[in-house]
Amino acid sequence: MAYARSRRLLLTAAAVMLGCMPTIARAAWPDRPIRLVVPYQPGGGSDLVARIVAAKAQEFLGQPVVVENRSGANGTIAGRFVATSAPDGYTLLIDSVSIAQNASLFRNPPFKAGEDLLPIAQLVEFPFVVAMNKQVPARDVAGLVALAKQRPGALNVAESGASPRLVAELFRLTAGVQFTFVPYRGSAPSVSALLSGEVDLFFSDLPSIAQYVGDPASAVTAVAMTGRQRSALIPNVPTAREVGMPRFETLSWYGVFAPRALPMEIAQSLNQALNLALQTEEVKARLAQLSCDPANLSQAEFAAFFQKELIQWREVIRAADMPMVD
Numbered sequence: 001m002a003y004a005r006s007r008r009l010l011l012t013a014a015a016v017m018l019g020c021m022p023t024i025a026r027a028a029w030p031d032r033p034i035r036l037v038v039p040y041q042p043g044g045g046s047d048l049v050a051r052i053v054a055a056k057a058q059e060f061l062g063q064p065v066v067v068e069n070r071s072g073a074n075g076t077i078a079g080r081f082v083a084t085s086a087p088d089g090y091t092l093l094i095d096s097v098s099i100a101q102n103a104s105l106f107r108n109p110p111f112k113a114g115e116d117l118l119p120i121a122q123l124v125e126f127p128f129v130v131a132m133n134k135q136v137p138a139r140d141v142a143g144l145v146a147l148a149k150q151r152p153g154a155l156n157v158a159e160s161g162a163s164p165r166l167v168a169e170l171f172r173l174t175a176g177v178q179f180t181f182v183p184y185r186g187s188a189p190s191v192s193a194l195l196s197g198e199v200d201l202f203f204s205d206l207p208s209i210a211q212y213v214g215d216p217a218s219a220v221t222a223v224a225m226t227g228r229q230r231s232a233l234i235p236n237v238p239t240a241r242e243v244g245m246p247r248f249e250t251l252s253w254y255g256v257f258a259p260r261a262l263p264m265e266i267a268q269s270l271n272q273a274l275n276l277a278l279q280t281e282e283v284k285a286r287l288a289q290l291s292c293d294p295a296n297l298s299q300a301e302f303a304a305f306f307q308k309e310l311i312q313w314r315e316v317i318r319a320a321d322m323p324m325v326d
Contacts, residue, residue: 056277087261127227148177158190202314
């Protein structure tokens with residue numbers, strides 16, 4: 001009888017322990033490799049972040065996470081591929097704030113990001129920087145705004161895709177000024193144009209401009225950044241709120257999405273594994289080298305955040321009267 005009682009106690013303890021184990025460990029999923037699709041060429045920001053996080057997340061998932069690049073059409077080829085894939089947790093998308101902006105920029109988008117994709121986890125965030133060539137006769141945001149109002153459209157702004165353009169439009173709408181936009185093929189040529197004085201301003205993401213900000217020998221000065229708090233990388237650059245422009249507060253980010261019909265249990269398991277990866281010192285250190293701060297949002301929090309992003313950028317696009325992309 002004592003043996004039977006001991007056996008019952010052991011079985012009860014084992015059941016309790018199994019009940020406390022994380023969903024990742026006790027679920028049948030995943031039982032094969034997971035594919036993380038990047039909408040851009042290898043070597044870009046989303047590709048680098050994807051590979052850093054995937055390498056660590058697979059340790060918590062127990063299956064390889066394979067990064068696959070499917071570039072083209074400003075990210076919409078990869079987005080449509082994932083949105084129409086089986087909702088089984090084996091095909092995921094990593095994308096940036098661009099996915100929220102493209103939802104209102106395309107006249108006939110190949111998929112609807114707010115309806116066809118399920119937000120899983122935000123990976124990183126980083127601010128944009130108002131970077132100005134030092135030849136511009138202004139030393140802060142107040143001086144920049146005053147100069148732009150005195151000379152409407154005279155200041156040239158580098159445009160290297162939707163995100164920098166839309167951040168510039170958000171600044172322009174908030175300050176009530178006019179700019180002339182000069183298109184460039186990517187951030188690197190835009191930064192070069194700013195350094196050489198071809199353009200006066202570039203509303204750059206922090207990773208693209210960080211090495212030039214704060215360098216006394218650089219031809220670039222930063223007068224504001226869009227984060228909620230100052231960045232340790234550029235501690236002397238004030239936030240939008242500090243310079244009296246709280247409506248200009250916004251962030252760039254990378255996040256993971258899945259087909260909309262993905263079971264919530266799998267979505268929660270993915271969120272847990274990705275957040276565990278982001279909290280490791282190894283991943284934090286590697287992301288810091290890219291000027292990125294790791295996020296730590298639940299699936300529900302990221303889903304709510306993404307809906308706000310869709311609304312914010314739709315309003316900016318409409319207010320700026322930007323042309324739709326066919």
